[in-house]
Amino acid sequence: MVSETAHRQAARTAVTRPSGRRSETVYGELQREIVLGLAVPESALIELDLAERFDCSQGTIREALMRLNEEGLVTRLPRRGTSVAPCHSADAQVLIALRLSIECDSIDRLMRWAGADLYDILHGKLNDMRNAARDADEYGLAAHDRAFHLALFEAADLPLVTPILRRCLVHVHRFKIMKSGQLRDLEETAERHVPILDALRARDAPRLAEVLRHHISTIVDFGPDLTDGNTA
Template identity: 35%
Template sequence: MTLAEIATNPLYAAKNTSKSETVHQILKRRILLGYLTDDSPITEQALAQEFCCSQGTVREALLRLQECGLVDRRGYQGTFVTRTTRDEAIILTRMRVHLECTGVERAVAAIDDCKIAVLKELMDLYEESREQRDVFACSEIDRRLHCFIFDLADMPMLEPFLHRAHLQLHRYLISGHQGNIVWNRNEGSRHIDILDAFERRDAASAKRRMKRHIAQSVHNLAPDIYAVVFENAPQDEPQMAPEQLWNPALSVPNTI
């Protein structure tokens, strides 16, 4: 993807987008899609040459990636893509379910027509990116949508934890596929059920649908993680067998 293509993406295009932000988005895309791994050497000099910019611009982009945990800068040793393990992915999934299911209940109480309009706009943008088979843009928009919902819950101390969990879990789930997602299995919208619960101001339904929504994504991309987190859930949490997950009466079909 060229700098021009990144800059015109509606997700983060802006008149005053800096070159370091553009480089940051390109590198982030490569990491999330699995094109840059912990085995891939990253040098400021090589990136500056590739993107026709200064090493300072590259350094700024790498520092932003470090802030969200995607790279580790080790002084003279260089910069390395971090690695998320299966055990960490299991913990991140559980963390995300707990935070988002708690947050969505609180968010329903704070929703209004203007905020519902924002959710619909994000959903439309997600569908546009999905039609273009842009896995990275779908991931970015999905995270923005979920963080917007959590922001309505008014728990600011927990927002950074959700953002990190969401990003790193997406990276774990998506990077192993290197962009080769089975799109033909994924018809329909992933978010419409949650939006419906918001429109009806039904907090209990929103919580159930949020959990099912997260489970669908994990089941599609990492069935082994799904089995541990959802099929073997604690006794006080409803378990979700695959036949329940894919029952059209209970959920909409999945996408990445």
């Protein structure tokens, strides 16, 4: 993982951008730190301290924290402030089961609605993952991974469900990164998407459902199958 110091230095550089983009920058940097586990679960996030760190107003910080709260990455409580959300295996188990339902149960619809260019779009996102892996950019890889799965699901044309899947993806990736630590092979993680592309190119719906189910069920490398119902 990239060090916390490096992320803090990047954040200070980033907030020199025009003020209209500062909230987006703060949101992106804090999301990165939470997903990578650099921000310790249940640790306090003090608006004044963050404003000083990012050299911006507390209003800008508050706006970013509200977005993170909507994603479930932070917890904001009246008179108790904001803290980094916990990261429990029980939550991950439910979210992975939800992903399985959302992504795998829509395969037939996806095949009917998918455009001819979907394979090329997804292959481009796979190459983005490969480049991030070669650069040892764990967060970039996770972001491109989420983009891959969202693009695949969006072909099913179920726009009301997409935000639910987006939230599942970010939390499952957070759990995966925090639990697998330094053991993860980033290039292997990227290549795990090849069977999905192969099944899509063959227009083989049963095969696509099978490989996608296996891909999601084994999302936590070096760990248990969190779909077996036995995880505490």
